Amino acid sequence: MKPPAFDYLRAESVGDVLDGLAQQGGDARVLAGGQSLMAMLNMRLAKPKLLIDIMRINELRRIEREGETVVIGAGVRQADLLAWPKLSEALPLVALALPWVGHMQTRSRGTICGSLAHADPSAEMPLALVALGGEVLLRSARRRRRVAAKDFFAGMMLTARADDELIEGISLPIVKGARVAFREVARRHGDFAIVACAAMRTQSGVRLAVGGVADVPTARDWPKLEGSALDDALNAFAYELGARDDVHATARYRRDLVRMIGRDLIGEVLQ
Amino acid sequence: MLQAVKSANPERGDEPWVGRSIERVEDAALLSGRGRFIDDLGVAPGTLHATILRSPHAHADILSIDAEAARRLPGVAAVLTGSDVKAVTTSLVVGVKAPVECWPIALDRVRYVGEPVAVVVATDRARAEDAAELINVEYRPRNAVVDPLGAITPGAPVLHDGFPGNLASDRAFRYGDPEKAFADSPHRFSIDIRYPRNSCTPIETYGVVASHDAGEDAYEVLANFQGPFSIHTVIARALKVPGNRLRLRTPPDSGGSFGVKQGVFPYIVLIAAAARVTGKPVKWIEDRLEHLTASVSATNRATTLSAAVAADGKILALDWDQVEDCGAHLRAPEPATLYRMHGNLTGAYDIGHVKVRNRVVVTNKTPTGLNRGFGGPQVYFALERLVQRIAIGLGLDPLDVIKRNLIDAGAFPYRTATGALLDSGNYQEAVARAVEQGRLAELKAKRDAARAQGRLYGIGFTAVVEPSVSNMGYITTVLTAAERRRAGPKNGAQATATVGLDPVGSVTVHVASVPQGQGHRTVLSQVVADVFGLQPRDIRVNTEIDTAKDAWSIASGNYASRFAAAVAGTAKLAAERVAGRLARIAASQLNVEAGDIVFAKGFVTSKHNPENRIAFSRVAALSHWSPGSLPDDAGQTIRETVFWTPPELTPPDDEDRINSSLCHGFIFDFCGVEIDPVTLETRIDRYVTMHDCGTILHPGMVNGQIRGGFTQALGAALFEEYAYAEDGSFLTGTLADYLLPTTTEVPEPEIFHMETPSPFTPLGAKGVGEGNCMSTPVCLANAVADALGVADITLPLVPARLAEIVRGAEPPPPAGGTTAAPVRKGDRRLSGEGQATVKGAPEQVWAMLLDPATLQSVIPGCQSVDKITDTHFRADVTLGIGPVTGRYRADVELFDLDPPRAVTLRGGATGALGFGSAEGRITLAPDGNGGTKLSYSYDAAIGGKVASIGGRLLDGATRVIIGQFFTALARKAGGGGAAGGGFSLFALLAKLAGLFGGRR
Amino acid sequence: MTRLKADSRHAVRFSLNGKPVEGEAEPRMLLSDFLRHQLGATGTHVGCEHGVCGACTVIVDGMLTRSCLTLAAQVDGCELRTVEGLAPSADRLGVLQQAFRRNHALQCGFCTAGILMSLDHYLAKNPAPTEAEIRDLLSGHICRCTGYTPIIKAALEAAAELTSAKKETSDA
Ligand SMILES: Cc1cc2nc3c(=O)[nH]c(=O)nc-3n(C[C@@H](O)[C@H](O)[C@H](O)COP(=O)(O)OP(=O)(O)OC[C@H]3O[C@@H](n4cnc5c(N)ncnc54)[C@H](O)[C@@H]3O)c2cc1C
């Protein structure tokens, strides 16, 4: 289990990264925290010709409030964001979900943006991005663009990012006084979610976002629902997500969790 | 809650060292990074490194192996295939008499996923892996069978011609008069069990360094092998050398084994063969993916167990029908897992009549071997689940049924119906103490209270006899008495120990015990220090083995919990023998009788006159400095080796009664569990485990063994399974899929002890390391059954499986709602269907489907499409989903063409990451607006590496890719170009095979 | 910007337990292999090479790091700490190591180095952890021998001892 051969580029500026990506395109990979990419390389599931290490670029390390949003750069590790003093106040949902990402030893290296780029359907950060309706900031030598969360995830481990684009950062809206709730079921502590749910009270009602079930984290908005109307809505949502069986859980079990946890969380945020 | 470990280095009193939790001598080095595990030791300059190319198929013929490109790669010294290995070795011996061969590498057929197909030897591991990827193996898949009962149904694919119907052995046994007992008893209870596959998976993987001296035709091997050293003969035979030309050594430290490292031996043969072929030392360190896929596993077993029961719950007879699944090859010492418990099929109970049918079958899974508990978990799961069922059936308390059947305290040594001689015990007392000290009443009150609130709370019980120190002859019970007579007797459990004194009188002990973390060196220093009146730190212990220099026997090694009972006792005997001579020497020097001599506090002293003494080291050194001044009858005291075997371990008798083990500890466990009503996760509220393992030599280590076993058992009960799809694909190939318990899942068990010494061992000790692997899985299952009120419980207790059992019908989908998701059948086949609307008339779309140029343009990464015939294409594609990329050779054929209405595509793709095959039917119909309505249905299957490491995400990917294809096709038809995703069946397959699950 | 070519070896220099070290590595060489086989620092073990078991955990620039998921080239110029640097001297164990020995918190010792590094790193920042916090921290490690509780007990004992030692020195 040793990685295939590749060139290694230690980028010192965003320009270095964009040049590398422009030259090598699909044969280049950004190396961020390495917590997903390196395991894939060790297993020889990926064969890039070039790895571009972005972790020495200072300008990507920012966590900043910009108006009603928080911008998180590609160099921000999960542990850095957890340690950001304003996290619970500005991004309470992220504060709840982030400790569920892997373990202390992987959060210390893994980045927020790496998790989004990797787009595992069970990952917590993509779920948070979708639940909050954030944006992904993409940049290539050609252009800069912002992609809304719901348009960013294209499928299992597939995103709207083009081969020559760097995820420079993300922008998450600060929802004032938002009531949020998060719950996750995994086989063991620190595993990828079988089902993860995030709920948020919205102006018109409530939003429930679910990870681990469909190919991409999926959010749904409802007016304030109660009783059997809520049950029906949750049931329909659970089926729409198209759950599947795998070694760790059945489709039915996943739907059960969406129905039950969804109901609990909605109750919590609407209280 | 944490329980205090009684740990102390108490004042030097006269109390013995044995029985105290002294700090371990092993620890200082291990805690500061100075351990000496196999991969920590340097190798000779020029040593080459091996990697193994393994089968992605569960069952297939090897049509050809093209390794030319691999051999040409710079740094590659050799590529060995089956025929190269066969040229320098012979088949490994098979555990039953049958015309069957067992090679460490596939010859012309693979029989399990992960079976070695080629060994690549290069200057370093990375290069060897580069080369392995260049090897092109052509397979012709066969049907596979993974279920043991499925394997013996008529028509099942046969693995070995020498095992007709996949049956390697079928033996029936009868003890007492079971038929009469069943006929006479008022009740009969029966249970069907499927015990899953799992493994104790040590954190250090296998390692082998081998070299060959062509001049002497002799092999030297360093491997983290654990014994039994009976395997040394198996290896030597396979390498075609006499035993004295196979020098097998073990490294000083080993990173856990739990039986598993016995399974390294086929790789010893393989790597030794590579050393011989290359003429250079070759090193191989197994990686984790290899380990999970193809090292070794415990057996899975299908058991039907019936009991004849009296109205009061007394069990009068048992009827066992066991079908043991040993995987694809019957490797030595299998079918030992099945026979290890043969003397103990009545557990802790006094049951006079037993009927047994034992079948051993082969299936397309990794071959099995030693694993902690070795046969115990499988037996006790059936027996103790049945006891609970009997209690429920008769309306009795499960604990009362256990108590009613326990062997009487006055009955020891007790001969079980099937032949075991249970050495000692007081089971009733142990149960009573556990109930009292473990506060069962409190637990029951808790259950009542929880249930009153509607919570799912249950209590489980188990009583278990833990055998230790295996009789080397138990395995011959698989033979008939006549076959045994022909083969000659096999029995005993030879242990060896050497005590040596050097010229300054310091003491060295050597045993052939090969510890893997059990602190043998510490315990032996205690045992020997007591004999010589020294301190443990005065004794230096070596537990490595070198078959060229050390005293060893076929029974040497670290298995069957034999250390405390047999090995430590033998060390005591060796020390005593030396001490006896030293006493004679000292007696002559001190002018007293030898009987007046005691060893204490570093001196050899007269009991009567403690002033009259001489330093131990002086007496001890005398043999070196002045052998002539020793008393005539004393003999030398430089080195003494003792061989010890217990007389109780006789071969099976003509009625097939076998005393399969020397010692028998007793365990009584109970626990309370609560099931979460939403997630159906099992939470262990309290776990009580009472052990009687005879004399305790080191309480801290005994508790360490219990906790470690408990944790592995908890894993087996709740998380761990080597899962296979019906087609033989292996599904749990990473530590993110084969789930080991971590700190957040493991509670502290409450451990209690009682000590009933064994009369059969020198120190009175019995084994203790395996018991919880036998008792805990079923104890937890019983508790969960109690909590949920269900009869059938299958391990592991995956919450989603419980949902199927305890939850009623699921709310239906809303009417007219969603399209159903693709359904995966029992194997890895995935079916689905869908529709798309495409611009352009059906004729246009049809032409595109059949046009290689179109295909090439819409398949991402397509290097070339070769049109073999009008309806047969071959393509070379490099494909990726997200970050996962791989290169594949794809082959697609079109059938049932009905232009321009319908076509069937069938094809397959293979690459380093795995293989896929699929069939799809596409129908085209005008949509009434000048376009085409395209409907499709498909059935796809994937296997190989990607199935075992990416299972979680595979199914979803299919939909994504198929969706993408039609989007691309629609775009192309509409003239919109084919940017973005692409398609063809091979793109689908390749992409499928290119997925990787995110649970790392 | 530095670009290292796939097929050649490049110098890698960093500080290991306070001492400068240097070796050569191809870009693809893992830090775990570099430590073990280039530098001979074999105390860091490898159990899975996919980030799950934790045996290979070391500290890079103050961050807990799986050395199997890190390239040697990535740590050029960094400060690394491994199990070899834990003891105050070759013949003495540190407080945490002693607590492990006292509590029989290791059996085979294969997982131990990684666990010690996680604890050493954590206790320095969180001198008074709860049992739950230690369990959460160590959920990123697998030990197949001990059943974990002795490890947790050792960690809590070491934390208490370190705190009281610190108090004594500051009182003095
Ligand atoms: C034991 C273990 C448990 C884990 N458990 C979880 C879990 O429960 N939940 C969870 O969500 N994750 C989990 N992870 C994965 C998580 O730790 C990773 O951090 C995350 O998936 C990837 O982030 P990274 O910074 O490490 O990215 P890398 O591994 O460096 O990169 C991942 C992918 O994203 C690309 N990439 C990274 N950054 C960028 C960028 N800025 N622009 C463009 N492309 C980029 C890379 O090229 C690569 O393809 C676990 C990992 C481990 C080892």
Ligand code: FES
């Ligand atoms: S070897 Fe790095 S985490 Fe297992």
Ligand code: FES
């Ligand atoms: S002590 Fe052996 S794995 Fe932890």
